[in-house]
Structure formats: structure tokens, C-alpha cells
Amino acid sequence: MAKIVVSRPPEDGRIRRIARGILSLAKGMGVTMGYFLRPSRVVTEQYPENRKTLKMTERFRGNLEMVHDENGEHDCIACGMCERACPNASISVLPTKSLAGKKVLGQYLWRMDSCTLCGLCVEACPTNALRMGREFENATDDRKTLVRVLNRKEGRS
């Protein structure tokens, strides 16, 4: 009958592996303790607890906005250049006439559901009436909310 021989690793190899494991654990615990003792260095965002104070980065694009001043006025002249610049027809500029018969903005519609946040409309605007916003909580179960009117007032100041 054949004899089965099970070879065991040498004793010093096993000790070395255990020592390496303990060292690696200590390193990890050291990093954790470092952040625990100096919380200002923590980069992880505690979302959604920090919802009110969370600031997105400078270059983040979450939505399209029409710039309004403190009186709720905007600089859109209803020229339609942003509409033409948009690669997927996410903008509809609906002009109307002022009392003086001048063409002014009636409604500015933006479709978030098709917008790719490319920013071409912002670049095309001759009056800097648009900018990319930093909204990031845009999930919804109602598609109607994805079509927004961006101007608060009709016309132009």
C-alpha cells in the first residue's frame, strides 16, 4: 500500500507570513487612526447627511440655467443661437412680441431628459444668458419634471 506523505511548510516560513499579516493590518489601522485623529483630512463625503453643505466641484455640470439678476431679469434676446447649437434639440426658444412690437423671449424650454450637458449652448450665447449649474439630485419618476422653463419672466430687461 502506497504511503501518502504530506509535506508541511518550514516553520520559519509560516512565522514570516503571520508577521507580514500583522504588519499589513497595523498599516491599515494606522491609516484609519490617522483620519480618526485628524478629521479635516478626510476626503470621503458623508452623503446624504451633508446634503446642505455639499458643494460640487467648479467644473461639474449638472443642469442648464438661465442667469437671472436680483430682480429676476435675464439677458436672453431670443436669438435662438443656443437652440441651433444644441446637437440633440434639447432647447426650444419660444419668442413673443413686446408691447413695442419687438421680438422678446416668451418661454425658454430645456429638456433635461435628452440634454448631454455638453455646454455648447452656453458657448453659443452672445449675451451670456446661460450657464451650467451644479444640481446633482435630478432623479425623478415623473418625466414631465424633466422639461423645464428656464426663464422666470417673459421678455428681456
Ligand code: SF4
Ligand atoms: S448642454 Fe448641450 S445638449 Fe444640453 S441643451 Fe446645451 S447644447 Fe443641448
Ligand code: SF4
Ligand atoms: S439664451 Fe442666449 S443664445 Fe439662447 S436665445 Fe437667449 S440670447 Fe440667444
